[in-house]
Amino acid sequence: MTVNIIVCVKQVIDPEAPPSSFKVDEASKKVVPPAGVPPVISPFDENAVEAALRIKDAQGGKITVLSMGVNLLREVVKKPLSMGADELVLLEDEAFVGGDSWANALGLAMAIKKIGQYDLILCGRQAADWDDGQVGSGIAEMLGLPSVTLARKIDVGDGKAVVERVTADGYEVIEVSLPALITVSNELGEARYPTIKGIMAAKKIEPAVWKPADIGLEPAQIGAAGRKISLERLYQPVHEGKCELIEGESPEEAGVNLALKLREQKLL
Amino acid sequence: MTEYRGVMVHAEVAEGKLAAIATELLGCGRKLADDLGEELSAVIVGSGVSGSAQEAFAFGADKVYVVNDALLQDYRTDTHVAVMEKAVRQAMPSILLLGQTSIGRDLAPRLAFRLETAATMDCIELAIDSSSKRLLCTKPVYGGNARAAFISEVEPQIATVRAKAMTPLEPDSSRKGEVVAIEAGLDPSAVRTKVTEKVKQEVEGISLEAANVVIGGGRGIGGADGFKQLEELAGMLKGAVGASRPPCDNGWVPDVVQIGLTGKIVAPDLYLAVALSGSSQHMAGCSGCKNIVAINKDPEANIFREARFGVVGDWKKVLPAFTEKVRELLAE
Ligand SMILES: Cc1cc2nc3c(=O)[nH]c(=O)nc-3n(C[C@H](O)[C@H](O)[C@H](O)COP(=O)(O)OP(=O)(O)OC[C@H]3O[C@@H](n4cnc5c(N)ncnc54)[C@H](O)[C@@H]3O)c2cc1C
Ligand SMILES: Nc1ncnc2c1ncn2[C@@H]1O[C@H](COP(=O)(O)O)[C@@H](O)[C@H]1O
Numbered sequence: 001m002t003v004n005i006i007v008c009v010k011q012v013i014d015p016e017a018p019p020s021s022f023k024v025d026e027a028s029k030k031v032v033p034p035a036g037v038p039p040v041i042s043p044f045d046e047n048a049v050e051a052a053l054r055i056k057d058a059q060g061g062k063i064t065v066l067s068m069g070v071n072l073l074r075e076v077v078k079k080p081l082s083m084g085a086d087e088l089v090l091l092e093d094e095a096f097v098g099g100d101s102w103a104n105a106l107g108l109a110m111a112i113k114k115i116g117q118y119d120l121i122l123c124g125r126q127a128a129d130w131d132d133g134q135v136g137s138g139i140a141e142m143l144g145l146p147s148v149t150l151a152r153k154i155d156v157g158d159g160k161a162v163v164e165r166v167t168a169d170g171y172e173v174i175e176v177s178l179p180a181l182i183t184v185s186n187e188l189g190e191a192r193y194p195t196i197k198g199i200m201a202a203k204k205i206e207p208a209v210w211k212p213a214d215i216g217l218e219p220a221q222i223g224a225a226g227r228k229i230s231l232e233r234l235y236q237p238v239h240e241g242k243c244e245l246i247e248g249e250s251p252e253e254a255g256v257n258l259a260l261k262l263r264e265q266k267l268l
Numbered sequence: 269m270t271e272y273r274g275v276m277v278h279a280e281v282a283e284g285k286l287a288a289i290a291t292e293l294l295g296c297g298r299k300l301a302d303d304l305g306e307e308l309s310a311v312i313v314g315s316g317v318s319g320s321a322q323e324a325f326a327f328g329a330d331k332v333y334v335v336n337d338a339l340l341q342d343y344r345t346d347t348h349v350a351v352m353e354k355a356v357r358q359a360m361p362s363i364l365l366l367g368q369t370s371i372g373r374d375l376a377p378r379l380a381f382r383l384e385t386a387a388t389m390d391c392i393e394l395a396i397d398s399s400s401k402r403l404l405c406t407k408p409v410y411g412g413n414a415r416a417a418f419i420s421e422v423e424p425q426i427a428t429v430r431a432k433a434m435t436p437l438e439p440d441s442s443r444k445g446e447v448v449a450i451e452a453g454l455d456p457s458a459v460r461t462k463v464t465e466k467v468k469q470e471v472e473g474i475s476l477e478a479a480n481v482v483i484g485g486g487r488g489i490g491g492a493d494g495f496k497q498l499e500e501l502a503g504m505l506k507g508a509v510g511a512s513r514p515p516c517d518n519g520w521v522p523d524v525v526q527i528g529l530t531g532k533i534v535a536p537d538l539y540l541a542v543a544l545s546g547s548s549q550h551m552a553g554c555s556g557c558k559n560i561v562a563i564n565k566d567p568e569a570n571i572f573r574e575a576r577f578g579v580v581g582d583w584k585k586v587l588p589a590f591t592e593k594v595r596e597l598l599a600e
Contacts, residue, residue, distance in 0.1 A: 013410070015410070015411045015549070016547070018570075019413055019547070019548050019570050020570075022410065022413040022414070022548075024414050031410060031414065100386055101377065101386040101387075102381070102385065102386040105381065105386075125530070126530075128410075128411060129409065129410060130409050130410075130416070131389070131390060131407075131408065131409055131410070131411065131529060132389050133373055133377065133389055134376075134377035134380070134381075134386060134387060134389060136377075137345075137374065137377035137378040137381060138377060138378075138381045138386070140378070141378055141381035141382055142381065146345070146346065146460035146461055147345055147374075147378065148345070148461060149345075149373065149374045150370070150373070150374070152523075162464075165370075166370070166523070167370040167466075168369065168370050168524070168532075169468050169469065169524055170466070170467045170468040170469040170524060171466075171467050171469075172342075172463050172465065172466045172467070173463070173464045173465035173466075173467070174461050174462065174463055174464070175461065175462045175464055176460060176461045176462075177460050177461075180460075185530065186513070186517065186530070187516075187523050190517070227421075228385050228386050228420060228421055228422045229385075229386055229388060229418050229419070229420050229421070229422075230418065230419050230420075230421060231416060231417075231418055232397075232404065232417040232418060232419055233415075233416065233417040234409075234414055234415070234416050234417075235414065235415055236413065236414050236415070237408075237414075237415055239573050239574070241573045241574075242576075243562070243572045243573070243574075243575045243576060243577065243578045244576065244577050244578070245572075245577075245578050245579070245580060246577055246578065246579050247579075250585075251579075251581035251582055251585035251586045251589070252585055252586070252588075252589035253589070254579045254580075254581055254586055254589075255563075255579065255581075255585070255586040255587060255588070255589030255590035255591075255593065256589050256590065256592075256593045257579075258561070258563075258577065258579050258586070258590050259590050259593035259594045259597060260593065260597075261577060262538070262561065262577070263597050265559075265577075267537065267538050267559055267561075268505070268538075268594060268597060268598070
């Protein structure tokens with residue numbers, strides 16, 4: 001069976017930028033993007049792209065990548081294409097900005113309806129900005145699809161998917177009928193690197209760019225206007241940061257001194 | 269129109285007992301209910317779980333809804349969302365709390381969307397906002413680099429709570445309350461998933477979540493062999509070994525020992541962090557650690573902003589000497 005897959009990827013501030021470069025503007029309740037650090041595709045979404053590519057490698061299919069936001073940098077959102085995905089749909093408009101999980105899931109679900117043909121929708125387990133992990137389940141609920149979250153392996157065949165789902169003490173194997181929505185966790189394995197050939201191919205692919213009206217939504221339903229949960233405050237926790245460094249003539253001696261210190265502090 | 273009132277806690281049962289997270293949710297729910305002057309209920313969903321109602325009373329619930337059905341043996345999204353929807357529509361709580369667990373992570377959003385709202389996930393602080401009387405939900409965002417406080421404008425107000433963020437009450441077995449049974453009323457043919465296997469990745473020794481001493485290793489440990497040294501030290505201190513994500517991704521240690529935002533939450537008296545940088549996502553699992561001690565060769569590593577004591581140096585030199593001295597001190 002060739003499989004039609006839609007993968008939702010979100011452009012976010014690089015979550016692995018050094019914590020010291022992270023700043024928020026409390027007044028506007030927004031994060032100040034760190035200078036000189038380009039945004040990335042949220043890491044779990046790259047795992048989701050990888051999951052889609054593995055399915056396509058195994059049995060053929062088409063991968064459509066979907067991303068919603070503003071100022072979507074083409075070199076960022078095209079990365080899945082250069083890894084081997086086929087098409088790119090962008091929901092790009094000011095009106096899509098500032099949504100909560102509800103508003104975001106609604107925008108994506110309506111776009112998926114418009115794309116129409118799909119056996120499988122893949123999302124990351126959570127986006128690396130608000131660390132929510134809701135939009136996948138939300139899309140599934142809005143489209144009336146079954147969902148499986150936290151996948152570490154996905155096999156597709158016979159109109160169903162067999163998913164290994166990460167649990168606290170291991171994993172469980174879940175069979176789900178298709179079409180279905182699955183969210184992907186990093187245990188699936190690292191995303192492949194784009195190839196030169198892939199990068200060339202991606203250059204030639206023009207994304208479809210849709211506005212709210214193209215997916216049958218009013219601006220009042222999406223983005224900040226469509227929120228059900230309001231953001232009251234955004235701030236950075238304070239670091240006490242008074243680490244006592246234990247020294248020694250040699251690293252070995254420092255190790256011994258550390259043991260003595262911890263004993264003195266009754267921590268051993 | 270019936271009003272939404274009271275606080276409801278989704279209480280997970282594991283191996284015949286209320287899960288630790290359920291007792292934590294009840295502790296926090298009790299406080300919120302008292303602040304509002306309203307009732308605290310628990311909802312227990314599963315197969316053969318009726319016996320846990322008494323425990324929920326002991327930990328603070330006034331009322332317990334039990335949905336007991338053989339079809340609820342395994343957690344499945346379709347079955348559990350359906351019965352939770354039924355329980356919420358019957359009880360009409362104004363606040364619903366779930367755990368940020370394998371189950372809660374899946375159940376809370378799907379249930380919220382079914383109820384035409386969204387949840388606030390992974391909260392570490394919950395309070396009743398004094399002016400609006402709404403639930404103010406504070407959660408770490410951006411991998412722990414920032415915190416955000418949210419208020420839901422829709423009923424019920426749904427939140428999941430991070431493990432170990434709340435404190436359970438001292439159980440009082442003399443406390444009693446009302447048990448309300450809810451028929452599951454499930455249609456097996458409407459369940460679109462099937463759990464065919466459950467695989468436990470056993471880790472020997474003390475569990476990470478329960479350990480008083482945790483030795484965490486990072487990418488700088490360099491391989492599975494290095495972790496053997498951490499095991500040795502953990503054995504001596506009756507502690508457990510955990511890891512940042514790279515050692516798990518590289519297969520040096522099993523995935524289940526990952527500590528952090530998407531891993532285990534630990535709260536030992538002593539957390540010895542070896543050759544890990546202390547990324548915000550890793551530290552998200554360590555907020556309950558009472559004393560963090562770091563060994564790292566990079567004096568600029570973020571872990572030194574979090575640690576109380578530290579040694580700047582190569583762990584391969586520092587740790588064996590440390591371990592030997594500990595052995596000596598413990599033998600005294
Ligand atoms: C959305 C998201 C979720 C994540 N969730 C988690 C999570 O739950 N848990 C988690 O841990 N990570 C998580 N991560 C990954 C996280 O961002 C970091 O990449 C990771 O924690 C880094 O691990 P590390 O500190 O071991 O490695 P590094 O950052 O590479 O640090 C290695 C450290 O070892 C030191 N070192 C190297 N060699 C030696 C030596 N010989 N002696 C002493 N010191 C040495 C170095 O100085 C360095 O500080 C997540 C990331 C994202 C984006
Ligand atoms: N704006 C967006 N564009 C594309 N995909 C998104 C967007 N927001 C969320 N998603 C998808 O939903 C997943 C979960 O997001 P969240 O619930 O916000 O943590 C992400 O990993 C993405 O796969």
